[in-house]
Structure formats: structure tokens, C-alpha cells
Amino acid sequence: MAKLLLFFFPIIVFAAGDLYTQGKKLYFSKGCNGCHGISAAGSAQYPALAYRRKAFLSHKLKEYRAKKGSTQLSQMMIPFAMGLSDREIDALTTFLGEYREGKSTYSPDMSNRGDGGS
Numbered sequence: 001m002a003k004l005l006l007f008f009f010p011i012i013v014f015a016a017g018d019l020y021t022q023g024k025k026l027y028f029s030k031g032c033n034g035c036h037g038i039s040a041a042g043s044a045q046y047p048a049l050a051y052r053r054k055a056f057l058s059h060k061l062k063e064y065r066a067k068k069g070s071t072q073l074s075q076m077m078i079p080f081a082m083g084l085s086d087r088e089i090d091a092l093t094t095f096l097g098e099y100r101e102g103k104s105t106y107s108p109d110m111s112n113r114g115d116g117g118s
Contacts, residue, residue, distance in 0.1 A: 019090060019091045019094040020091075020094050020095050021095075022088075022091035022095075023091035023092045023093070023094045023095025023096065024095045024101075026088055026091055026092050027040070027095055027096070030080060030084075031080070032049070032080070032092075036048070039101060040096055040099060045073075051096075052096055052097060053097060054093045054094065054097035054098075057092070057096055057097060058089055058090070060074075060077075061077075061081050061084060061089045061093070062081075062089065064077040064078050064081035064082075065078075065082055065084055065089075067082070
């Protein structure tokens with residue numbers, strides 16, 4: 001049994017992919033790029049997501065999933081977040097927090113100020 005497990009474990013791990021790749025796929029399949037851009041740099045109306053702190057993004061997505069939004073823009077996120085599992089949130093926030101696509105013009109925010117209005 002142990003030999004069988006050792007044989008299939010690498011196949012399972014490889015097939016599942018890493019969180020970053022899963023998050024990237026989710027970002028585009030869930031339509032996040034429609035508002036936040038293909039490079040997650042945001043726009044005049046929607047906040048940038050690339051390089052944001054993983055804990056912050058995770059907290060926000062879980063709040064939206066729980067149907068909590070304090071502004072009109074944040075309430076727009078509720079339908080997108082409602083169907084996300086904890087694993088999907090982990091993958092999305094890994095992708096955004098570790099963004100390494102080299103296309104974003106967004107500079108990381110290292111301050112302790114608010115969330116940019118979302």
C-alpha cells in the first residue's frame with residue numbers, strides 16, 4: 001500500500017499544480033480580469049490587486065463571500081466571491097500576492113493605510 005501511495009503521490013501533486021498557477025487560472029476563469037485588468041493593476045474605478053498582502057486579500061474575499069460589503073463597489077464583489085471555496089481563495093490570493101507575470105505597473109503598497117476604497 002505504501003509503495004502504491006509513493007507511486008501516485010507525485011502524479012497527484014503534479015496534476016493539481018501549484019497554488020500560484022491555480023490562482024492564475026481562477027483569476028481569468030472567474031472574470032476578475034474584466035474589472036481589475038489582465039495584469040491585476042486595476043483601473044481608475046477598480047483597485048489594483050497585484051502585490052497586495054495575501055492576508056488582506058483573503059480577509060476581503062471571505063467578507064464578500066459572507067455577503068458583507070461596506071461600499072457600492074465592494075458589494076459588486078459579493079456575487080463573484082460567494083461561490084469561492086477556501087482553497088480557491090487561497091489560490092487566488094497566492095497568485096495576486098506573489099504576482100510575477102512582469103506586466104503590472106502597480107507598485108506594492110507597503111503602508112498601513114486603508115484598502116483603497118474596496
